[in-house]
Amino acid sequence: MNDVIDKNNQLENNNKQLFNICLRTTSLKNPGSIKTYQSIGGYEQIKRILKNKTDPQQLIDEIKISGLRGRGGAGFPTGIKWSFMPRDYNGTKYIVCNSDEGEPGTFKDRDIIRYNPHQLIEGMMIGAYIMNAQVGFNYIHGEIWEDYVSFEKAIEDARKAGFLGKNILDSGFDFELHAIHGYGAYICGEETALIESIEGKKGQPRHKPPFPATYGIYGKPTNVNNTETYASIPWIIEHGGQEFMNQGVPNSGGTKIFSVSGHVEKPGNYEIQLGMPFRQLLAEAGGVWKNKQLKAVIPGGPSTPVVPADIIMDATLDYDGLVQIGSSVGAGSMIIMDESTCMVQTLRRLSYFFYEESCGQCTPCREGTGWVYRIIDRIFKGQATLADLDLLTDVSTKISGRTICALGDAAAIPVLSFIKHFRNEFEEFIKKGKSTN
Amino acid sequence: MNLKLKKLIDKELKKYPSDKKQSAVIAALAIMQNDRGWLSKEDISEVALYLDMPEIAVLEVATFYNMFDLKSVGKYKLSICTNISCMLRDADHIVNHLKEKLQIDFNEVTKDGKFCLKESECMGACGGAPLLTVNNQKMHENLNIDKVDQLLKELK
Numbered sequence: 001m002n003d004v005i006d007k008n009n010q011l012e013n014n015n016k017q018l019f020n021i022c023l024r025t026t027s028l029k030n031p032g033s034i035k036t037y038q039s040i041g042g043y044e045q046i047k048r049i050l051k052n053k054t055d056p057q058q059l060i061d062e063i064k065i066s067g068l069r070g071r072g073g074a075g076f077p078t079g080i081k082w083s084f085m086p087r088d089y090n091g092t093k094y095i096v097c098n099s100d101e102g103e104p105g106t107f108k109d110r111d112i113i114r115y116n117p118h119q120l121i122e123g124m125m126i127g128a129y130i131m132n133a134q135v136g137f138n139y140i141h142g143e144i145w146e147d148y149v150s151f152e153k154a155i156e157d158a159r160k161a162g163f164l165g166k167n168i169l170d171s172g173f174d175f176e177l178h179a180i181h182g183y184g185a186y187i188c189g190e191e192t193a194l195i196e197s198i199e200g201k202k203g204q205p206r207h208k209p210p211f212p213a214t215y216g217i218y219g220k221p222t223n224v225n226n227t228e229t230y231a232s233i234p235w236i237i238e239h240g241g242q243e244f245m246n247q248g249v250p251n252s253g254g255t256k257i258f259s260v261s262g263h264v265e266k267p268g269n270y271e272i273q274l275g276m277p278f279r280q281l282l283a284e285a286g287g288v289w290k291n292k293q294l295k296a297v298i299p300g301g302p303s304t305p306v307v308p309a310d311i312i313m314d315a316t317l318d319y320d321g322l323v324q325i326g327s328s329v330g331a332g333s334m335i336i337m338d339e340s341t342c343m344v345q346t347l348r349r350l351s352y353f354f355y356e357e358s359c360g361q362c363t364p365c366r367e368g369t370g371w372v373y374r375i376i377d378r379i380f381k382g383q384a385t386l387a388d389l390d391l392l393t394d395v396s397t398k399i400s401g402r403t404i405c406a407l408g409d410a411a412a413i414p415v416l417s418f419i420k421h422f423r424n425e426f427e428e429f430i431k432k433g434k435s436t437n
Numbered sequence: 438m439n440l441k442l443k444k445l446i447d448k449e450l451k452k453y454p455s456d457k458k459q460s461a462v463i464a465a466l467a468i469m470q471n472d473r474g475w476l477s478k479e480d481i482s483e484v485a486l487y488l489d490m491p492e493i494a495v496l497e498v499a500t501f502y503n504m505f506d507l508k509s510v511g512k513y514k515l516s517i518c519t520n521i522s523c524m525l526r527d528a529d530h531i532v533n534h535l536k537e538k539l540q541i542d543f544n545e546v547t548k549d550g551k552f553c554l555k556e557s558e559c560m561g562a563c564g565g566a567p568l569l570t571v572n573n574q575k576m577h578e579n580l581n582i583d584k585v586d587q588l589l590k591e592l593k
């Protein structure tokens with residue numbers, strides 16, 4: 001009973017709801033069609049911009065006011081990022097949409113691609129206009145092949161309607177957009193690996209600097225943004241930056257899609273006004289699967305620290321709210337684990353993932369992820385000693401901060417956070433040689 | 438490489454500057470693999486020739502990206518995700534059923550050459566867990582034992 005009152009209080013204080021911006025066509029008939037998108041005012045923003053020849057700086061300012069932060073995981077402010085692109089560069093400039101989501105638990109960009117592709121295309125057009133880029137690519141994760149095919153069709157429809165190509169709507173603005181697909185390499189989600197992949201190479205991240213804005217595809221200035229980031233743009237331009245900001249909370253403007261998976265009644269994508277309490281989202285997703293008790297949550301994908309149930313229950317879902325409880329929004333890939341979950345087994349699977357997907361360029365990541373996996377595997381097989389726990393922590397700490405890209409850091413995060421919060425369970429497992437769950 | 442395949446690759450090449458044919462290598466390899474089931478040494482050479490690339494550069498790409506197969510995978514390659522969102526939804530149960538029914542382990546092909554089973558990392562579709570793809574292109578979500586049995590029957 002107390003729980004219910006608490007919950008109601010929270011809802012009143014923090015009146016946040018599900019609110020579809022990036023997914024706003026999903027409930028309509030033929031959600032992915034150009035006709036549907038145009039029926040809700042789609043492509044009107046780019047038309048207006050092209051007609052009025054709106055000053056790009058004015059548009060960047062609007063995006064800065066919106067508080068939009070990169071939705072691919074790092075949360076970098078989009079308006080600032082777009083102002084890094086050299087304006088008066090003589091030659092081709094590229095923009096890339098990063099739809100390579102492959103971090104376990106991430107499946108939001110897929111729904112944008114299949115249910116609201118034209119909003120993404122319009123967002124990329126506006127981006128191209130602002131950054132004066134002539135060519136765009138949408139790099140789509142290889143395994144969602146059918147969605148890649150449907151996005152190719154969306155591009156075709158946009159071209160037929162006169163939104164892509166040369167001299168768009170007689171404005172003098174040229175923009176060509178292509179879909180390309182990966183073929184099963186998680187690391188290609190890292191923006192410089194993605195650029196290498198577009199050049200037809202192995203997806204091995206580049207040293208930064210130089211950053212893509214100065215040296216990207218074929219050495220040309222290139223901007224990379226996540227799918228959800230681009231898809232937010234048309235709404236921001238239509239309603240104004242402040243209105244977007246108002247959907248969320250200070251420092252976390254707007255809405256954000258949380259992909260909720262694992263032990264939950266209704267797995268799926270939930271676009272929320274940032275600042276929504278965790279317990280409210282859990283309720284929206286039908287609660288824990290089969291009425292079991294919640295054990296832990298990975299709020300933003302495996303590269304964000306796991307949080308035990310009692311800590312996350314009262315947290316709010318926004319950039320600061322999740323930092324306060326020692327985690328982060330990441331890509332919004334929320335993985336729910338019930339009381340029956342074995343943390344050793346879960347960490348073992350995650351560690352295998354990072355080991356398997358390390359591109360192998362940096363010794364600490366290549367060797368360290370292998371070590372980590374083998375130690376956890378030893379625990380899992382009942383062959384470890386308690387000293388192995390400290391070894392695990394030690395190896396993981398030594399990967400962090402010593403690598404070319406952030407995969408190394410990402411690999412250490414689950415290890416350190418699982419052991420921090422569930423050390424008892426790991427110790428019991430080691431002592432008994434099997435799961436105590 | 439027949440004309441049909443060349444046409445498909447040419448369509449991919451149009452996405453890139455004419456002096457950057459290498460950019461189409463992943464697509465070209467995928468097109469070849471789709472046609473042949475898996476990539477032989479000859480296939481790699483053909484792609485290299487067509488895109489003006491050194492063979493070794495094509496081979497590097499073919500080995501780096503997990504969805505390419507450099508060995509026969511039978512008529513139907515079933516790739517099942519066992520990463521955590523799927524694991525939490527009992528993917529292992531489906532895996533065990535498949536292994537038992539097909540009498541193969543991961544990376545093996547059934548005696549009749551029909552099925553191969555692959556363990557896969559996250560496919561970016563975890564809301565539909567557990568799930569698998571057939572020959573990289575057709576995804577089947579929200580699997581249970583009945584659905585899997587039905588699917589095996591349909592794959593003639």
Ligand SMILES: Cc1cc2nc3c(=O)[nH]c(=O)nc-3n(C[C@H](O)[C@H](O)[C@H](O)COP(=O)(O)O)c2cc1C
Nearest residue numbers: 070071072098100101189190191225226229406407
């Ligand atoms: C290992 C690794 C994987 C990544 N995967 C993705 C991804 O799948 N999608 C994505 O948008 N960003 C991913 N990123 C982040 C990108 O490098 C980049 O920061 C992002 O695409 C920028 O877009 P944003 O500013 O709109 O978030 C990944 C980063 C790392 C280190």
Ligand code: SF4
Nearest residue numbers: 359361362365403405
């Ligand atoms: S940190 Fe790992 S994935 Fe990233 S570049 Fe180094 S070896 Fe490759």
Ligand code: FES
Nearest residue numbers: 518523559560563
């Ligand atoms: S974890 Fe299986 S599809 Fe993502």
